[in-house]
Amino acid sequence: MSNAPPPLLRTCLYSEHLALGAKMVPFAGWEMPLQYVGILAEVRAVRTASGVFDVSHMGRIRVEGVGAGPLLARLLTHDAQALRPGRARYGFLLNPQGGIIDDTILYRLGEERYLLVCNAANRLTVLAWLQRWAEGFPPLAIRDETLATAMVAFQGPEAFGKAVSLAPVEGLRPFGAWEGALPLGGHSVPALVGRTGYTGEDGVEWVLPAEAGPFLWRALRGLGGQPCGLGARDILRLEAGLMLHGTDIDPSTTPLEAGLERFVDLQREGFLGREALLAQKEAGLGRRLVGFVLRERGIPRHGYPILHNGTVVGTVTSGGFSPTLGKDIGMGYVHPSCAAPGTPIEVEIRGRAVPGEVVPLPFYTRRRPETR
Amino acid sequence: MAGMERKPYYPPDLRYTREHEWVRLLEDGTALVGITFFAQDQLGDVVFLNLPPPGTRLTHMGKMGEVESVKAVSDLFSPLSGEVVEVNREAVEHPEVVNADPYGRGWLVKLRPSNLQEMDALLTAQEYEAYIAGKG
Known part of the structure; x- marks a missing residue:
């Protein structure tokens, strides 16, 4: 018996990442790019122009x-x-x-x-x-179909306008999806394009056969898409107030505690977990996920205590420096009495109590919402 | 941005620690301390520095602060014993200079060393390069 971990999976874009000089890291059983030119530069590209992400591990x-x-x-x-x-x-x-x-x-x-x-x-x-x-x-x-297909996200204020040169998706609304054949690499390739993403920007996500992945990747780079790694993706989703499963939400947290009730149709009978949610709503929540901004410098990270008037009232789930806002931001679960925006809190960062306050999520909303 | 496209470099006039700090002796008897090209490259974009204020007494290889990148937090160690006389405000306010120019504008603290014999325990550029060759 060997105790060696199973070998990491590689996406069909692995050699593209290496050729671009990406720093590769293990993530959820896959060998994925953490960054290419630098995490902050990649975040900036997505907020101001367009970025392209290999999300084939999803x-x-x-x-x-x-x-x-x-x-x-x-x-x-x-x-x-x-x-x-x-x-x-x-x-x-x-x-x-x-x-x-x-x-x-x-x-x-x-x-x-x-x-x-x-x-x-x-x-x-x-x-x-x-x-x-x-x-x-x-x-x-x-x-x-994970291993047989590629998934590529193309995100940023310029992404959708550029994507229409590769696929006839002009009429696609947010959360709309188009299926059809695209000419890629000299072949006609079946593809799915959804106007979805995980960055807080407009953009699209593509699903297509793995063999065609590198052709799409190069086409999107040719349209000016900055290759972006997991590092940028994590900051972008945090700024946009989007959850990371395993970090902010998990099988021990409910959508009600995480402030995600708008994605749950509690009126609808028959879905698994509904009775538990109704009971929790009736009994009242023991904790709520909130966003917070620090007033002094310090990087809040997963697991750090959140205090109110010197007493521990919760725990940070995600945090970091937001380059878009120029502030240190985070999310975490706190006692419901401390969940109102404006509530002063402190985050204990390796023995140093750094003051901040609860703010509404998301931290960042794009300026020009596309038509719905 | 982190230095993916730049070549590593380790100026020969500096001394280095195994914790990836460098120290440069100045003519007025003070010394500048910073982190190496290797350190900033491994950390990625530096976003926060927690540095000891002027007057703080540091000990040889004692903890002197923290550097945080978007990815991780890392302790800083002082190459020499001595007293902090200045903190690089530019680096505190714009931590990206640590990535852009780790041996120049990205210095961290200036200290007045109290025991220059400690220099002998530090690595030369050649020794440091050999040391990190096994780590890259």
């Missing part, structure tokens, strides 16, 4: 058949059957206690065809969860 699971809609409606916090074909929606898979197994984007591609995009670290868990419940919803096919 899980992509096809759910198809007559039972697909009913299964997903049972397991997700939104009604998969009410989603129109060509639309995507953010939601959660909950355990019976209301805890978040994963946060997902569900694309409805046709009457009985769905694509569920989940976090890389949770791919096998989500797959097993779907399969466990699938028996009650025949006929149904569940296929993990």
Whole structure:
């Protein structure tokens, strides 16, 4: 028996990353680019122009058949059957206690065809969860397409305008999805383009066969997309107030505690975890996730205590220096009595209590919202 | 931005620690301390410096502060014993100079050394380069 960890997976863009001089790091079982030119420069590119991200490590699971809609409606916090074909929606898979197994984007591609995009670290868990419940919803096919496909995000104020030169997606609204064939590398390639992302900017995400990934990657770079790594992605999503599963939310936290109730249709009966959420709402929350800004310099990091009047009232889940705001920001769970915006708090940073205050999320909203 | 496209360099007139600080003796008897090219490259973009105020007494290889990048926090150690006489305000207010110019504008503190024999315990540029060759 060997105790060596399993070898890391590589995306179809691995050699592109190496050729660009990326710093590669292990992440959720994959060998992924952390940065190319520098994390702050990559963040700036996405906030001011456009950036291109290899997100092929994200899980992509096809759910198809007559039972697909009913299964997903049972397991997700939104009604998969009410989603129109060509639309995507953010939601959660909950355990019976209301805890978040994963946060997902569900694309409805046709009457009985769905694509569920989940976090890389949770791919096998989500797959097993779907399969466990699938028996009650025949006929149904569940296929993990993660390794056979590439996923590339193209994000920034200039991204959507540039993307239309590669795919006929002019009419695509936010959370809309287009499927069709694209000419890439001398071939006609089946592709999915969704007007979605994880940066707080406008943009699109592409899913296409892995062999075609490098052609798309080079085309997006040719349009001026700055290659961006996981480091920039983490800052961008934090500035936009977006959760990272395993850090801000996990199977022990509920969408209500995390302030994500708008993604949960509590009126709708029959989805897993609903009773637990209703009971929690009735009983009252023991903690709430809030955003905060520090008034003095210091970098809040995962696990640091949050204090109010000298007493520990919570814990930081995510934090860092926001280059866009020029401030040190973070998120964390606090006692509900300290959750109101404006509440003074302190974060204990290695023995130093740094003052700050609770602020509404998100920290950053893009200036020119696209038409909905 | 972090120095992906720049070549590593280790000026021969400096002395280095195994914790990746450098020290430069000045003609007025003081010494500048900073972090090496290798350190800033490993850290990535530096976003915050916690440095000891003037008057602080530092000890040889004792903790003198912290440097934080977007990725991680790292302790700083003083190459020499002595008293802090100045903190580089430009680096505190614009930490990116530590990445851009680690041996020049990106110096961290100026100190008045109390025991120059401690220099003998530090590495030459050649020794330091050999030391980090096994770490890259």
